[in-house]
Amino acid sequence: MKRIVLFSGGSACRAINIALCGKAQLTRIVPAWDSGGSSKIIRERIGLLAVGDLRQALMTMAHGEGRAGDVVKICNARLSSNLGKDEALSEFLFYSQGRHPLLERMEPGLRGAILNYLKTFSSTVGNDFDFRNGSIGNFILAGATLAHNGDVNTAVFVFRKLCSIEGDVWASSLDSDLTLSATLKNGKRVDRQDVITKLSEEDAKVGIAEIELSTASGTPPTANTAVIEALARADLIAFGPGSFYTSLLPHLHIAEIADALADVRCPRVWIGNVLQCRETTDRSLGDLLQGVEALWARVQPQQGRLLTHALENRVLFPFEKTVGAFSYLSHGPSSNETYEAITGEYEDAWSRGQHDGQAIANVLLDLASRQSATTK
Incomplete structure (x- = not known):
């Protein structure tokens, strides 16, 4: 079975995790700053x-x-x-x-x-x-x-x-004193993961400019060695779905994880969310992935792109459509894409706004198999 490493939060990728069980050797990497x-x-x-x-x-x-x-x-x-x-x-x-x-x-x-x-x-x-x-x-x-x-x-x-x-489940870091902070586009600072995920509507409209992952001692965050070992063996590495700024992007702020990702040659896939959230109000998937690559260019300036593929949920409405308080996440600009976009109908038929775990799992397994065939 293919070895798939999945960066995510605790619950957003539940359906995908379940669909991959028994079909891949799965490793989940979760935040340590909740x-x-x-x-x-x-x-x-x-x-x-x-x-x-x-x-x-x-x-x-x-x-x-x-x-x-x-x-x-x-x-x-x-x-x-x-x-x-x-x-x-x-x-x-x-x-x-x-x-x-x-x-x-x-x-x-x-x-x-x-x-x-x-x-x-x-x-x-x-x-x-x-x-x-x-x-x-x-x-x-x-x-x-x-x-x-x-x-x-x-x-x-x-x-x-x-x-x-x-299956394996590891925290991305073993540091017990990690704190996540965000700086909004107007310069306002918001501390702690749980506060960032519940931005006020006004702050959400302003938008997050950047995040910072820090320790109480001021030393840089360190990686869990089990994570580094899993990345080195991976046939495919996926990011998401999950909260963009609080569950996914912070992993790249851990230098040893970024170094390990720079060394791998397997597919590196971003799984786009179906809906916007407080953290990504009025952002498109294209906007967010440009932010990913901009951060990657800062932490690994000699390594070129991070992502090889991005999974985009096909939005079937010619007008703005919401599920509860949040709109569907649009694809956005594509002129600067450095990854292969794979567009499909990835929304669960029974749970609006959630992913169809089997549909996503099928794509990931196919990409991992194609990579193995190319390598051989």
Whole structure:
């Protein structure tokens, strides 16, 4: 099977991930700078790398591989958000003390490992921690990281074994103090990933000019060595779909990842989103990809283009059409394209604004196979 590496956020490429399972050796590369939701609370409390996107990608991989058993059901569980802190703690204890029916029926070794990780997490954060709306899977993964001396890669490896997952999922960096910032076109600075993804309508109209990925210490972000190894072996590397400025573009700001991408000779494909979002209001896919290549020219000035292909969803309306609050992403200018555009009807027939995972997977597998045939 072809080795495909997919840069993405935690959930946007879910359908594509599922469609590729069993047809490719898939590696997901997810952000390490998530600053919202349950990940934010864990980061602020104990300073761990954000685990939310890792957990989502692992659960998607498990589902795609047909391994959505009791462990996955537990890891996808989320505590109630409308309770007081004491009631939320009691709900957490229902899991961590092994009283949940799904935990009670697990074989002892598996159950013991999960409860150990929940106990490790609980003892570290203390009983005054705000468990409301927390993800049990995030707590397990954070507990596993703590139990293995803060080694996220080991925690992910153990997590994969718990769920019998074959595909790989890695954070692009192991730095636990990464912060994403954006500068708008009017000079306004917006800090933190979760704030950037929820730009006000006014700021979204102004638009993002550039982003910055930084560490608290001021040292440059470092790459996860597992990511570098995956890139070196890849038959195809894909970016997206996902939030352009907060899930996809920041990976290129990690110098070692950019260096590794400069060394590969396999197809490098950008999967265009179906819809605009707050981050890409009034932008076309052409605008965004020009931004990708402009950044690439700054970080790798001697390497020529980054992308070999771009997948563009065919917009079937001769007028502006929206799904909810957002318009379809148009193709935009093509005069400066340095990549091969592959246009198709990539929108899911049942979920408007979402990708048809099988349609995208078919294109990626075809490109990877053609590359192999050319290489031979």
